Amino acid sequence: MERFEITSPRPGVALVTIARPEKLNAMDPLFFRELIALTAELGADPEVRAAVLTGAGRAFSAGGDIASFREIAGDTARVRRHLRLVFDAFSSVERCPVPVIGAVNGIAHGGGTELTLACDVVYAADSATFAFREPTVGLTPGWGVVRGPEVMGRHWTRLLALSGRVIDAATAARAGLVQEVLPAAALLDAALDLAEEMAALPPLAVEVGKAFVNRGTEPGFAEAVEATALLFGTAEHRERVAAFLER
16 A cells, blocks of 8 residues: 555554655545555454554644645536545544554644544544644535534534634543543554553454444435535635645
8 A cells, every 4th residue: 555554563453554754644535545445454354453543754644635626626526526535434444343543643634633533542642733724725624524523522523623723632632532642652552552452352342332332423424525515616715725735
C-alpha cells in the first residue's frame, strides 16, 4: 500500500501508520480506497485481533487533500462518487470486526477528526489538535456532522462544525472525542498496551461487542452526501480553495 504501513509490534496487534508525512498525511482518493481494503484485510486476518492507527511525522492527518477538491468542484456526479468513497472509508473503520484504537500523534483536522470519530477508542498526544476545518473552504464535514453528535453530543459538534475552530487534546477529551491524553513519547506504547489487552480476550466476544455498540449508526449518511455535494458546487467553495492553494 502507498498510503499506509502495517507492522505487527505486539502479539495479535497490527500497527497501521498513515505514511504520507510530506503532505501531513492528507487524504486523497487513493487513501480512501486503501483504507477500505486495509480494514477488510485486518478483519479477515485471524492473526490480527486489534489494531492501532496513527500517523507518520507531525500529523495524524491534516484532512482532505485540498488540491483534489479543485479537480472535482463543479462536477456534481464526481463529487457524489468521491463523498460516497469517503463515507465508505470512514465507515469501514467502524465496521472492521477488530477494535481500532486511534493514536492521534499530532494534527487531526478535517477528515483527520472524522477518522478519529470512526475509531473505537482514541488516545491523543498532549500536543495533538483537532478541528473541522471544512467551513473555512465553504464546506461542512459531511461524515462528521452525522457521527459527531453521537460521539461528542450536539453542542460540541455544532461548536466545531460551525466555527472551524482548532481545539487541543485536553478540550477534545472534555468533549468525549478523546478518551486519554498522554505525553507524546508515551502515546504509542499506551495505545499498543490497550490493543494487546483487547487482543488477549476471546475475539468473538470483542467482535460482537463492537458490532452491538455500532448498530444503527448509518442513518443520515445519504442526506449528508447530497448536502455536502451541493456545497462543492458553490462559488464560495471554489474561491476559498483557490485562495488556500495560492497560499
